[in-house]
Amino acid sequence: xxxxxxxxxxxxxxxxxxxxxxxxxxxxxxxxxxxxxxxxxxxxxxxxxxxxxxxxxxxxxxxxxxxxxxxxxxxxxxxxxxxxxxxxxxxxxxxxxxxxxxxxxxxxxxxxxxxxxxxxxxxxxxxxxxxxxxxxxxxxxxxxxxxxxxxxxxxxxxxxxxxxxxxxxxxxxxxxxxxxxxxxxxxxxxxxxxxxxxxxxxxxxxxxxxxxxxxxxxxxxxxxxxxxxxxxxxxxxxxxxxxxxxxxxxxxxxxxxx
Numbered sequence: 661x662x663x664x665x666x667x668x669x670x671x672x673x674x675x676x677x678x679x680x681x682x683x684x685x686x687x688x689x690x691x692x693x694x695x696x697x698x699x700x701x702x703x704x705x706x707x708x709x710x711x712x713x714x715x716x717x718x719x720x721x722x723x724x725x726x727x728x729x730x731x732x733x734x735x736x737x738x739x740x741x742x743x744x745x746x747x748x749x750x751x752x753x754x755x756x757x758x759x760x761x762x763x764x765x766x767x768x769x770x771x772x773x774x775x776x777x778x779x780x781x782x783x784x785x786x787x788x789x790x791x792x793x794x795x796x797x798x799x800x801x802x803x804x805x806x807x808x809x810x811x812x813x814x815x816x817x818x819x820x821x822x823x824x825x826x827x828x829x830x831x832x833x834x835x836x837x838x839x840x841x842x843x844x845x846x847x848x849x850x851x852x853x854x855x856x857x858x859x860x861x862x863x864x865x866x867x868x869x870x871x872x873x874x875x876x877x878x879x880x881x882x883x884x885x886x887x888x889x890x891x892x893x894x895x896x897x898x899x900x901x902x903x904x905x906x907x908x909x910x911x912x913x914x915x916x917x918x
Contacts, residue, residue, distance in 0.1 A: 690712045849906050
């Protein structure tokens with residue numbers, strides 16, 4: 661369940677029948693919302709939900725009928741109002757970021773289906789190179805778009821350099837990225853800000869263990885801006901889709917706070 665949530669950014673609910681809810685699952689899963697299948701054929705009764713304390717959806721029959729559909733259909737009820745039902749709807753988002761001729765430093769703030777550098781490069785018009793930074797070795801890896809060599813996965817919560825030969829745009833549709841734990845090594849790391857809300861360099865640095873420097877790359881001027889933690893100078897705004905170099909003196913896990 662945790663893997664599904666990390667990959668999709670959505671907390672799953674569980675669909676099980678009463679037999680499984682009573683005999684095959686333990687309390688580690690009853691923190692998730694329940695869609696119970698218990699065919700009483702009468703929605704005025706109550707379902708047997710086993711280890712759960714409550715349910716959200718109940719499939720009370722497998723012998724319903726709907727005009728226009730031949731044969732039996734499942735019948736379900738939701739324990740709530742329309743507004744609460746809409747909270748369960750999974751909606752995609754469209755992002756579009758301008759890219760400037762030359763190098764750009766970006767992160768992908770939406771879930772992606774096993775993208776690699778080649779996938780990202782083919783998505784961006786005029787893109788010729790995708791580059792990643794390896795924090796453990798303090799070195800770069802480069803993939804030249806169109807050449808089947810040195811391809812690498814695009815990871816959640818991580819930043820990448822993208823080179824375009826003309827002004828371009830990164831556009832994609834996907835589900836919001838809700839969680840992306842990133843391992844922080846000592847010295848320089850390249851992380852990505854995927855949150856909907858903006859933050860400041862000082863705030864980001866305060867939420868990373870032993871972070872001393874936060875640095876951004878300005879694609880329009882092809883230059884860097886640096887904020888040194890603890891010094892009230894050159895603090896800057898961090899928007900969704902930006903990637904940042906951070907310098908840390910201790911290993912940790914960054915959970916996306918900032």
